[in-house]
Amino acid sequence: MSDALLELLPSVLLEGLLLGCVYAMIALGYTMVYGVLGLINFAHSEVFMIGAVAGVEVYRYLGPHIGNPYALALTALVVAAGVSGLLAMAIERMAYRPLRARGSTNRLVPLITAIGLSFFLQDFTRLIEGLWHGEFYMNYPANEQMEALHELPLGMAIQNKSILVIGVTIVMMLALDYLVRKTKLGKAIRAVAQDASTASLMGINPDRIIARTFLIGGALGGVAGVLFGLLYSQINPFVGFIPGIKAFTAAVLGGIGNIYGAMLGGLVLGTLETLGGTYLFFMTDGAIGNEYKDIFAFIILVLLLLFRPQGLLGKTQGEKV
Amino acid sequence: MNAAAVLQLQNVQAFYGHIHALKDISIEVREGEIVTLIGSNGAGKSTTLRCISGLLAPTEGKILLRGQPIHGKKPYEVAALGIGHAPEGRKIFPQLTVEENLAIGAYLESDKTIIARRKREVYELFPRLAERHKQDGGTLSGGEQQMLAIGRALMQDPAILLLDEPTLGLAPVLVELLFETLQTLHKAGKTILLVEQNAWHALQIAQRAYVLQTGIITHQGAAKDLSNNPEIKQAYLGGD
Numbered sequence: 001m002s003d004a005l006l007e008l009l010p011s012v013l014l015e016g017l018l019l020g021c022v023y024a025m026i027a028l029g030y031t032m033v034y035g036v037l038g039l040i041n042f043a044h045s046e047v048f049m050i051g052a053v054a055g056v057e058v059y060r061y062l063g064p065h066i067g068n069p070y071a072l073a074l075t076a077l078v079v080a081a082g083v084s085g086l087l088a089m090a091i092e093r094m095a096y097r098p099l100r101a102r103g104s105t106n107r108l109v110p111l112i113t114a115i116g117l118s119f120f121l122q123d124f125t126r127l128i129e130g131l132w133h134g135e136f137y138m139n140y141p142a143n144e145q146m147e148a149l150h151e152l153p154l155g156m157a158i159q160n161k162s163i164l165v166i167g168v169t170i171v172m173m174l175a176l177d178y179l180v181r182k183t184k185l186g187k188a189i190r191a192v193a194q195d196a197s198t199a200s201l202m203g204i205n206p207d208r209i210i211a212r213t214f215l216i217g218g219a220l221g222g223v224a225g226v227l228f229g230l231l232y233s234q235i236n237p238f239v240g241f242i243p244g245i246k247a248f249t250a251a252v253l254g255g256i257g258n259i260y261g262a263m264l265g266g267l268v269l270g271t272l273e274t275l276g277g278t279y280l281f282f283m284t285d286g287a288i289g290n291e292y293k294d295i296f297a298f299i300i301l302v303l304l305l306l307f308r309p310q311g312l313l314g315k316t317q318g319e320k321v
Numbered sequence: 322m323n324a325a326a327v328l329q330l331q332n333v334q335a336f337y338g339h340i341h342a343l344k345d346i347s348i349e350v351r352e353g354e355i356v357t358l359i360g361s362n363g364a365g366k367s368t369t370l371r372c373i374s375g376l377l378a379p380t381e382g383k384i385l386l387r388g389q390p391i392h393g394k395k396p397y398e399v400a401a402l403g404i405g406h407a408p409e410g411r412k413i414f415p416q417l418t419v420e421e422n423l424a425i426g427a428y429l430e431s432d433k434t435i436i437a438r439r440k441r442e443v444y445e446l447f448p449r450l451a452e453r454h455k456q457d458g459g460t461l462s463g464g465e466q467q468m469l470a471i472g473r474a475l476m477q478d479p480a481i482l483l484l485d486e487p488t489l490g491l492a493p494v495l496v497e498l499l500f501e502t503l504q505t506l507h508k509a510g511k512t513i514l515l516v517e518q519n520a521w522h523a524l525q526i527a528q529r530a531y532v533l534q535t536g537i538i539t540h541q542g543a544a545k546d547l548s549n550n551p552e553i554k555q556a557y558l559g560g561d
């Protein structure tokens with residue numbers, strides 16, 4: 001490898017870490033829901049998308065009134081977390097709970113419901129944005145202060161917004177870890193994940209705990225939406241699909257059902273994908289370009305399913321939540 | 322005999338699909354009693370407990386806790402009203418620690434000092450659990466898991482404790498120990514409905530007993546009388 005490529009390495013790694021933060025935050029939502037319900041909420045990619053859209057609306061309407069870009073970003077994060085959390089709860093309430101209440105143990109029906117919901121939410125958002133603003137392509141406005149660069153060792157430079165993304169991700173992960181391990185709700189979530197019917201003998205209402213789990217996972221997805229917007233600026237109603245699938249891959253990579261696995265899987269996938277996308281381009285003289293980076297993620301998924309189906313941190317028994 | 326009834330089942334029937342598991346069950350447990358429910362495999366013992374704790378809704382009949390109807394309620398509602406159920410097969414949360422399993426038992430109690438006191442009492446009853454308090458439930462031995470299952474139900478401080486085969490699969494020494502523990506709980510005034518395969522032992526510590534056969538109560542009465550009944554001896558106590 002040439003010196004130039006080696007010089008590039010630290011910034012490529014940073015790039016990958018940032019993408020990994022977004023994947024990790026989305027992956028947590030998939031894995032937590034899988035933990036309590038044993039199913040993949042494929043509508044979660046739209047929970048993420050709606051978070052990104054809610055963030056844009058905050059920028060659009062509050063941007064002129066909030067001068068401090070950090071205060072504005074935090075407002076967007078909080079609003080997106082709220083909107084996405086409530087949306088995830090509503091999805092559970094309307095799509096999953098009725099199936100559960102009917103005693104259906106079929107795993108395919110909720111899967112199809114979720115895919116249907118995904119399409120609905122995409123088109124609904126397009127319709128609303130179209131009626132509201134005349135178009136459905138949206139932008140997180142650039143901000144000089146947020147884009148300002150800080151020099152780092154090894155020829156790296158980091159933008160203020162990247163520091164914000166990493167900071168928010170770390171805070172959210174620590175908070176989630178505390179919540180799941182130490183609080184009463186966290187213990188109840190784990191108990192329901194392991195054995196809902198026995199948990200109900202102890203006075204726990206599983207439906208309530210499941211709703212809270214969707215709320216938390218949805219809020220994390222909403223935060224991820226705003227982080228995505230801050231990093232890549234352009235969003236639209238269909239922006240959830242690729243990051244959603246990648247984050248799902250990350251959750252499987254880490255060991256589905258395991259929250260630390262989702263965190264690790266997200267970071268690993270973001271990094272590998274960015275590395276692969278960059279270096280394959282140079283190593284193949286541009287024959288395999290950065291546009292192949294999506295395929296890269298799925299090659300990792302396929303290899304993983306072949307050699308370590310339980311994921312990086314998953315136990316063979318499948319440790320949940 | 323004149324103590325108040327804590328739990329009453331009146332002509333309870335229950336189905337699993339088309340299987341008529343409980344055909345006509347009437348049971349009463351009074352304050353401070355140990356009542357045992359014995360019967361062979363598939364008789365409907367666990368099903369009876371599942372009906373009481375709301376895991377299965379009876380199709381007919383009434384279940385009253387201190388006179389208040391609880392049939393048809395959800396398990397978490399029934400738990401809040403005072404039913405503590407240590408279910409068949411222990412059902413420990415395998416990836417929660419011993420301490421966390423106990424904490425889940427006290428889920429409905431929000432007073433930290435009360436929770437701490439109950440935990441202390443459980444650890445006094447089962448010192449083995451105290452030694453292993455940081456260990457995952459799933460890594461405990463069968464006997465320890467059974468202690469944890471009982472301890473977890475005691476953390477609810479229930480009006481009545483339902484125990485489903487607490488000695489199943491345990492070594493004889495541990496069986497003795499568990500029966501002694503039940504005696505201790507009885508002396509402390511707890512009300513217990515005990516389902517047991519180990520009929521002889523159960524009849525030794527219970528005041529009254531019911532014999533269940535394919536969904537119907539065939540015998541009932543004082544535990545002493547039943548353990549002397551030749552028919553019962555023949556069928557459940559391994560003859561003479």
Ligand SMILES: Nc1ncnc2c1ncn2[C@@H]1O[C@H](COP(=O)(O)OP(=O)(O)OP(=O)(O)O)[C@@H](O)[C@H]1O
Binds near residue numbers: 365518
């Ligand atoms: N989930 C279920 N679905 C269908 N039938 C069931 C189910 N659970 C129990 N049964 C049936 O109901 C009847 C009573 O079962 P139950 O578990 O109450 O018996 P038991 O007295 O507890 O037996 P054991 O001593 O073996 O635990 C049995 O015939 C059993 O096959």
Ligand SMILES: [Mg+2]
Binds near residue numbers: 366367368409
């Ligand atoms: Mg049974």
